[in-house]
Structures are given as C-alpha cells and as structure tokens.
Amino acid sequence: MQAWGREQAILRGLFTQSPFGLAVVDPQLRFLMINPALERMDGVPARLRLGLPLRDTVPETAGPMAEARAREVLETGEPQVAVSHVDSPGASPHLPHVRSRSSFRLQDPAGRTLGMGQAVLDVTSYYRARRRLALINEAGVRIGSTLDLDRTVQELAEVLVPEVADFVAVDLSTAVIHGQEPDPVLTAGSTELLRGAQRSIREDLPEAVVPVGAAVTYSEMSPQYRCVATGRPVLDPVVDLSTPWLSQDPARSAKLKEFGIHSHMVVPLRARGITMGVATLVRWKYPETFDADDLLLVEELAARAAVCIDNARRFAREHRAALSLQRALLPKDLPTSTAVEVAYRYLPADTHAGVGGDWFDVLPLSGARVGLVVGDVVGHGMNAAATMGRLRTAVHTLADLDLPPDELLAHLDDLVVNLDTEEERAGRHESGVVGATCLYCVYDPVSRTAAFARAGHCPPAIAHADKAVEFLEIPAGPPLGLGGLPFECTEVPIPDRCVLAFYTDGLITASPDRDVEFGFARLAFALAHPDRPLEEICDTMERLLLPDHPRDDVAFLVARPRSLSEEDVATWSLTRELTVVGEARTLASEQLASWGLEELAFTTELIVSELVTNAIRHASGPVNLRLIRDVSLICEVSDGSHTSPHLRRARSNDEGGRGLFLVAQFAQRWGTRYTTDGKTIWAEQPLPVSLS
Template identity: 50%
Template sequence: MAQPSSPSGERARTGAVSQPACTATVDERGIVTGWSEEAGRLLGYGPAEVVGHPAARLLAGDVGESAQRVVAGRRGWSGTAVLRHRDGRRLNQRLLAHRRASGGAATEWLVVARAADGPSSMPAEVLPGGGVFGEWVLRQLPCAVGVFDLELRLVAANAVLEGALSLSEEEMRGWRLAELAPHPSSDRAEAGMRLVVEGGGVQHVADLIGPGGVGAEGAWSASLAPLKDADGRLRGVCLVAPPTTGAFPARQRMLLQDQARIGTTDDAERTAQELAEVAVPAVADFAAVEVLDDFWYGGGAGAVVPPGSAGRVRLSRVAVRSVVGDAGVPVTVGESVRYPAVSPVTRCLTEGRAAVYGVAEPALARWADEDPQAAWIGRAGVHSVMVVPLRTEGGVLGVMLLGRHRRREPFDTDDVWLGEQLAGTAAEGIHRARHRGRAHTTTVTLQRSLLPQTLSDQQALDVATRYLPAGGRAGVGGDWFDVIPLSGSRVALVVGDVVGHGIRASATMGRVRTAVRTLADVDMPPDELLTHLDDLVVHLSAEEAGPQESAQGAAGIGTTCLYGVYDPISRRLTLARAGHPPPAVVGPDGTVRFLDVPPGPPLGLGGLPFETVETELAEGSLIALYTDGLLEVRDHDIDEALDKMFATLARPASAPDTVCDRLLAAMLTHPPDDDIALLVARTRSLGADRVATWELSFDPTVVAEARRLATDQLAAWHLEEAGFVTELVVSELVTNALRYGHEPVRLRLIHDGHTLICEVFDSSSTAPHLRRARIFDEGGRGLLLVAQLAQRWGTRHEAIGKTVWAEQFLTPD
C-alpha cells in the first residue's frame, strides 16, 4: 500500500496531530474558569493571571455579531478573532466554542484556538467542487460524510454531518473531530484515522455519530477509508456513517425524537405529563404516571424505593393520558393510590424492572381480586398491561402504567425497551426537578433572610424595594439591595449582584452585604468603600479556592455594586459603581436620565480605581437603582428594554411602590431568567428651618456660648425637653474640639423630625475614642457620658478635618 509522501503526511505519522489543543473554559458571565498550558504558551499568560478575569480582556478586537448571539440556543460556534498576547502582540486565531454542562444547572463554554492561516494538506483539486467529490454527491448522500486531510482536519462535510454536529461546513473546516465534538468516541475515531494514514487500511468505529451528535444514544457506526489520488498517493481520510436500518433501529430514532419532548421544563408535574403524552399513542392506548407519596410530597428527598424492598405502597397519580378520554379508565390526577403487595405495581417497584401482563394471567387476576382499583382493566377492555419503573441511580421513585385496548397486538420486547428508555428519561427529569425545587426553595429562603427584612427608619428618602428570584434553570442568584442610615440625616443606597447562582452565591452575597454595612458605618466616601470592598472580595475568593479548584475558586469575582449617599440638607447625591448599571433619575418635571457615573471594574479584580460623581437633585426627584436582570429579558433587546423602562419611569406616580410595580409589570412577561433587585427612592429635603450652624471662636470661653446657642435653638424648635442632654453633649464635644483639635470649629444642630443630631467639626484628623477613666484621672469621662446619653455617636472624616456627632431620639408628642 502506498504511503503518504507529503510533509503533512510525515507530520501525521510522527504524531503532530495528537498535540494538545489550546483550550480555555468560560462561564455564562464571560469569566475565564479554566486555562490550559497550551493556551498559556500561546498568549503568554499563566493561569493565575487569567482565571477569574473577564475573557474579553484577551481580545484585541470584536469577535462579531454571530458570536455575541450564539448564547441564544446553539450548541457551538466557530469563527475568527484577534487575541492579545501578554507582550502586546496581536494574534489572528480561529476559535471553536462548545456549550457544555459545568455541574448543577450551570453551563460553560469550552473554547479551542488555533492559527487562522493554517494551510490544509488536502490539495485544492479534491475539495468540493474540485472534480473528485461533486457537490451533488456530497450533499445528497443519506449518510454522514466528512473528508479529513492528512493532519486529520476536516475539509469537507455534507448536510447530515452538519446537522449531527450543529455546525456548518464552513465553521467546521480546519478543525479536528475531537475539537468539533469533544467526546471519547471522537478520540476513538481519530485513533482510527491515524491508523488509516499510517497504512492500516479501512477502519471501523462503532456507535460514533447520529442525529443526536457524537456518542449520542442510537449513534451510527462509521467507516474510515483512505482517500487516494490517481497515482495512488494518500491524500486524506473519508468518514462515512450510514444510518442503521431495520425496525428496531427505527424505534431508536423515534426514541431520540420523543425523549427530546420529555423534561423540557423544571416542573416535575409537567415532565410527568410529557411522559404520558409521548407514551400515548406512540406505545400504548392508556398511560398513568404515579410517583411515591413520600417522594412527591417530601420534596424529592430520600423517598425512592431501593430494589428488593417489599410491602404495600402508596403513590400519587400525577399524570394520565388516554386515546378515549376518561371512558372507563382511572383519570383522576392528584389522588393517592394504595397498592397491595400482590399487585404488579408493587412488584415493579420492589424489583425495579418492567413487566408485561396479559389479561388472563394469574398475577393480574389476583390483583383484581384484592384491589377494586384494578377493575378499570376489565371496564376498558384492556388486553395487555405493562408496568415500567421510574428508575434513577438512587432507586425507583414511581411507575408508569400502560395499557392497550384498541390495538390488538400485545406489548412486546421492543415496547418494553422503548418504555424503559422513556420512563428513565422522565424519572431523571422528575428527580432533577424536585431536587432543584427543593434547592431553589432553600436558596430563596436563604437569600430572602439575608436581604433587609424591614427598611431602616430615616427621613431623607421615601423608599420602595422589590426582589424577584430567577425563574429559569440557572437558579437563584446573589442580587441584593440595602438602605443604610448614616450620620447627619444622610442615607446610603446600595444595589449589588454577586456572580453565580445557588446557595454559594447567596452566602457570598450575605458576606458582601455585611461588609458594605460595616464600611458604611465608618462613613467612608463611595469610592473608598468600593476599594475596600474590592479587597475583601479578592480575599474571600482566595480563601474559598482550594488547591485543586479553578472554576469555583473565582467565587465572588465579578460581583457588581452601586453605592450612593444622599444628603437631604444639601440635596446632593454622591455615587460610585463597580461594574454595575448606572442609576436612572426622574426629575419633578418627568424628565428621565441616566446619571453619568464612571463604571469602574467589577469587584474582585483588584488594583483598579473607582471614581465618585456628585450631583444635586431637586426635592421630589426619583432615583431608580436595579440589577441587570431587569433589562436582560429574552423578549426584547437592550434598547427596547431601556425605552420601556424610561417610558414607565416618566409616568407620574404617587409613591415609589407604584413605580416598582409598574416597572416589573412593563419589563417582565414571564419569570425572569436572572434575579432582579429593584430600589426606587423619592428625595426629600431638610430646609434651613431644620438646620442651625454656628462658627465658634477657638477659645475655651466659647463653650458656655455654644451651650446657650443650642438651648435657644431648641426653644425655637419647641424641644426644651431635650435641653439637658443636648447641653451636656454640646459642652463635651466642643471642649474636646478646643482641647485636641484645630480651628476652625463649627457647631451644627439638625432636627429631622424624629431625631436631634449634634455635630462639632474641627480641622484636626485625630479621632476621639472611648476609654475608662481611672479613679484619680481628672478627665476621660465626658465622651463616655455622651455615649450613654445619646442613642448613637461617631466620627466622620472628611478631606480636611473631622466631624464628631451624637444623635438623640426624640419622644413624639
């Protein structure tokens, strides 16, 4: 046999085709979760520099609209992109991306890269249209056909192969089969191709490819044949996978179609009904799906029957389907059915395998004698009964009861096989749905317990909030909101979104929210607060990532947050954001605009600055803070979503609660795919009649004057009852400012209705602190007295100087 003589053939024989590919994995949010050594050699980055960071950082240009829309439902994508090397070089690469499960309900993308200008070892004259393979032959063959060059890279494919791999010929050209469909069967096929290239003749690969893809159930076997030119030189390898013929394989093909109709949602009842609808009329004339009571009502936890157990069982009938409706057959969905030990249903549950019974068999007669519920078999004229277990890896969770009364032929072995396959698919779907339902309930409960249960009492804003958990398979995320009263009648507004879904995201959210509250108590400016929060997320991610953990080790990285502080005295709103959508503001005249807040990077990337923006708002303005789930709905694109949001916000509303309800009604037509946290606040202001400010001379004698000024102001506010405590607080704070601070010294009293706040400013940055005075100390007791008399006190640092404040709660009239 002629051996390949081309240089590419030499590369194939020496193993060049088996070199590992440059691969990376990217999660649904675009964060790199896996990085191979080959990828590191290609772009110069180590895993620690890439994993946990946005994949977009590796791009030197746009990947195109087709890649941006691939997440809409395709299993794969192929195209070109310009990647950025660590040293700044731009590399033109072909990328191949596969969607795959990454554990639980999440998915990720496996991305494979290679040089975009790699030549094919297949001569141009043998490519489609070149004369050897006519386009009409390649396209119309009912087999899956692929042509590979001597480096085992695909150069031509027909429509059947395109459909099996969910990629067009143009997208597949230049890639190896193992790259197009990562699967052990692809590796077996490539090993066979190498044998063909090395002169081993025609090779055969069992169960390689079918309509469901490589390695799918019911896959067809393939033949791998050498492709030679007229001189007998090897030019490539041809893969041909003809559809299997025969009656039973035809049922297999039907199974692939029917199984796709089962488990389309995360609703266990819907999955059971889909099983019944597939079984009738495809297999039987009547079908009932029944699940163990303990499993169904116990949330799907620990209620399956291990094979070999015995006894009477109770099941819930969750789905029924019949070709004749409810004529003479049990159709009451939701009722609980108790089966005796002699019934075929109990036997199926305990043995864990399907069985067929003729109407004259003793087992069916004994069941009818002991159980009146079996009378439907005779009433409906059923002549053949099949009982199929709903079996999962952990045991049996129920049965599917099938009957034939219109069709004359009884159930046969093919029907048993088909019923078991359908029931197995449904059982996994039901078990998964109940497990997800239980996990979803647990996560939602945890999430809601970590969110504010009641909003803190404050007078600066009228606030309304909403939280909607995700309704899709992704599960509950880590969105949160908060309203935090600060000193000086100011209020902090926070909205954030922790990356990921499930209990871990909720737990991370709780930790981040607690950190925000702690940092807010220190009265940090928004940009400084986000900087400290960024450091915290970096540390949390490092602590949670084990030595073998990569994808999950990035927990918290990519979290977004918007933090703003509103001052009702100056009516100024100060904001900073970390990768979060900007807030919308509605003026009293109904005009809607986004506040131009510099975006800043998401939390957890480290070392990047955040910027603060300050704006003045008219009294009665509306501020809308939200997470991206409000805009990322599948019914419309982002521009349409923004138009809807702006139009809804522009409508006059009497209360923020009304605005929240309108926004959710306008933006959502179905349960959201991602969590939504929404916070809407209407601004109030404290007029000059509620604030009194005095500049004090830097002289010890001014303390008495400060007490007098405070007492007179309280009399003007009709707050004489607070005079005694206020005099003590003012005296202590002004004395401390004169003794330990620097001029200027300023005294301010704020009366916001429910509280009286006393503030003393001086230009020193030294902060006071509580201490216990010893018996013979002449001082050290004043601040302790302030802490005992006031409900709250603290220090607020500013760009120059500090403000020490104390707050009293006023007794209502």
C-alpha cells in the same frame, strides 16, 4: 446425471423447505408457482392465487406500482434487490408487517424470457428492532430537555404514547414532587403517590380517574404497589378484570370494560438505588399484548427518565435551598427613614437559570442621611447567594464607618478579590472569577444632594416631575473583583418631587432580544409620572419590563427623597476659644426650648460641651456645631482635623479622659465621619416618647 439430481434437490428444497417466500410469474405477470413459505406469510392458499395477475395479489403495495416494477425487471434484466414495503390491509398501524422482496428475471439457455422470480423475506422483527432503537434515541433527546420536574415527566408520557401504549400514567412519590429524598423501599400499608403526568390516544383520557397533581392510593394487592415495593416491573399481558385491585374500584373497572383494555404493564421509575414512582401502561386499541421485548424497551425508557427526574428533583431542592438562603440574606423589612420613602421588588430567576446574587439595601447613616445600595453577584446558585450575603454584610459594616461611596467600593473590591483568592486556594474555583457589580448612593436630606459611585453597575435613573426621565452619568468604574482600579464619586443635586430608581441588569435585559437600549426606553416609560405611589411604580416596572419567567434575577429599589425643613436644622460657627464652650451650651439649650425638647437639655449640653471642648483642644481649623431634629436628636461638631478621638476608660486619679465615655453613656449612637475638609463627630439621642 448426479449434478442434475443435485440441482433438482437444491431447487426442491429451496422451494418447499426454505423460510424464504418464493413465487414465479410468467411474462404476462400471472402467478405460476407459490411456495408454502409465501403461502404462510400472506395467509392465502396458493391455489387461490395461481393464474391471477400480480397487480391483484399484492395487498401490501399499490397494484400499478408493483406491476411497473415487475415489467422493468423483465425488460431490463436488472434485479431489484431488498425493496421493502409495508403490508397495509389488515396490518396493525402500530406494528406493520414489513417484507423485503427481491425480483429477478428468469431465462432459458437460449436467452428467452420465461418470467420473473420473487424472493420474499419477512423482516418485521428487524423493522421493529429498528423502531425500538429509534425510540430509545428519541427518548434520549426528548426526555430531560429541561430541569423542570413536571416537564420531564410529561416528556416520558409523550414518548410512550402512542408508540408503545394507548395510555400511560406516571405517578411519583410525594417526596419527589416536593424535592425531598424518597424512602428506598415501602414497608407496609398502602402507598400514596401523586399523578405526575398522563397521556392517552383519546383526548378524554378514558383510563384516567384522577387529574394530574391529585393523590393516587394503591392497595397492597395492586401491581403498582408491588412494583414500588420491590423495585421490579409487573407485566400482565392479559388483564383480568376480576382482579381485586381493579374490582374494588368500580369506576376504574367500568372504564376498563368500556374501552376493552386487554394488556397492562407497570414499570418502576428507579434511579441511584431509589424508586421514585411508577409508570402504568395499558393497551386497548393496540392489537398486540405487551411482551418481553416491550418490557425491555419500557424499562430502558423508564430508567433514562428516572435519572432525569432525579436530576430535576435534586435541582429543585438546590434551587429552593438557594432561594431560601438568598431570601434569608435579603432585608425582610427596610428601615423607615424620614429622608426617603422606598419600595422594592426582588424576583428570582426562572428555575432553569438558578438563583442569582442580586441584592439591595437601605442603610441609615449619621446626620439623618441614608445609604441606598443595589448589587449583583456574577453567576447563579448557592455560591452566588452566599457571596451576596457576605457582600451585603460587608456593605453594612463599611457603611457604619461613614465612608464615602468611592472608598466603600474600593474596600468592597478588595474583599471580592480576597474571596476569589480563597476559592482558588480551596480548589472550588469555578469557571469565571468571583465578581459583582454594585451601585452605592448616600443621600443627604439637609443639603438635598446625593453622592453616587458605581462598580460596573447600571446607572441610576431619576424621574423628574417636570421633565423626562434622566439616567445619571455616573462614571461606571470597574466591576468588583478586578482589583487595583479606582472608583469615582459624583455628587448630584436632587430636585423636589422626583423618584430615584436603582436596579440590576436583569431588569434591562429581560426582553426576548435582550436589547439594552430598548430596556432603558421601557424603564423610562415605566418611571414616568413620579407623583404616583411607589408601589404602583414598582408594579408598572414589573409588568412592562419582565416576562413571566425571567432568565436572570431582578432586584430594583425606587426611592422618593425628602428634605428636612430648615426649622429642623440649626448650625453655628464657633471660634477656637475655650470660652465659647459655654456659649455653645446656651445656644443648644435655647434651640431645644424652641423645639419643645427641654427634657433633653441636660444631656445635650453635656454632649455639646465635651465635643466642642475636644475640637478646640485637640483639632484645628474652624469649629461648627449643628443640631438636627429628626426621628432622633442629632448633635454634630465638625473641625478641620482628620485625627479621630478614641473612647477610653479613665483611671480614678485621672483628671480627664472621661468626655467621650460620658458621651457614649448618654447617646444612643455616636461616631466619626470624615470629609475632605476634616471630620465630624456626631451623637444621637432618642426623642421623648411623647414626640417620637
């Protein structure tokens, strides 16, 4: 008797006091009993449902499906446990009610089926918690997918709408937009932010009163100002349309009233102790007001987004600094030369890749020659730009020594090896050694030839006037930085009316499939018709070969070689006798008279006299004298010796030693260059103002 009473008490308590919803249906699936908990869950009195079929009283599922499952339980006796479904009629599309139903067959002691019991549990809170966790996980994947600031802000807005709010506006400080360090705290006055992104469930953005990128000013009475100033969120579960920060903006208040805004939240975007902006969320279609759980969720999402925004800001700042450094290190204006006409382009990589180390240069050399160089440093960022600057400076220094192209690259290779060693010793050695590729060319307008050497760089192209574009077969050589491997120099005759093209590999591999052969074919097509203006050729190369946002830096240089007229060059072979010095002076004076340069006769005779005398006294082999009329008057004396003269200051009682000193005083520039047959000492004088 006591056991029976205890069982009755348990059943009575389970049915009347348990938070579980309980229902009993007969074998015909008509409701026999419904407990108060299920009454409260469904919002329908039990008396209105007793006797009705199950299929007509289950609003959250399709009736036939519910009936089929119930009959399966009655027939098989196998309970169906934890079958979850969502209530549809009257439920919010944003926050549906979720129920877990367990169905089981009821039998008497003889095994006869009496009906079916159902236990119902409202698991909406668990469902919403899972949705919040899923949203946080999704945000971790979607927000910060790139280092682009605008894209990162937009990704935050896309995550919040429509899952959390009906509209969101993300406003950032001007300093963040410009990649600068924002102030930690606002102190006084009103704060001006810039609209970074906004998103709405409506295409016309009903809450937006400013476009993206425009300034947004919030007064000290606004929740946005309080949020930025304190670094703490502001939650207004119910919007009061009479609040001063809204009523002082009639257009904004009218929008709020028109669309029925009923809940409002402002959350700071804060990372590394700095508040960079605010995110404003509002609801009008979303039926429920913002609560503490919503605030925790949005704060978590905003914190993740803020770190990504700060990373994008820092990257943008570093990218601008590296780009500024690189542009400062690149030539601003290439020197003019009668030997070549040039045009060029430098296009930095897309911001995601970072600034690279591509460079180019045009270097005036002795004898009216010109050096053309293009190079590419491995890697991206500030280090690559700085390394590029060091290599470019080294090329300038080595070119001033008039080294042949292969020797110049050998010295440059030693420099890169030393830079790599320095980085390793300093503990700044990044993945991959410091390395670079380079192509160096010396063009001689007198002989109409060009000497090439390359260190792992793309071959130069030559666009002929009367045949197809040709990629010169210059020995590739190893990239700079490997050390110890030789480079080869190749001399190529340069035809009339052609165009030379030098470029970095980013131009060839810019296609989506990075097909090198296809890149060369497109370059050949762009270089066709070399009679066009060089700027037009550059525009064609940029348009045909490069996407809007190249993944790698691109530098290219196109040059139209010119030759010096035979009338501008005079050459004489001299015998190795001191009496020939006077003859050399006479020849030079007569040539200057034919050019109309009598003003330079005295200084030129002095220079010729000293250089020829030194060659006869101290050198060996044949002696040649050459005068070149270019933008300056060039005097060259060649001999078969590799011994270089040195400038020294003679003492007062010395009878000699003043020759090169006098040459240096009268010449604008002078120097020595070596050839396989000996050396050439040269001196340049500026032309008279009336002729220059």
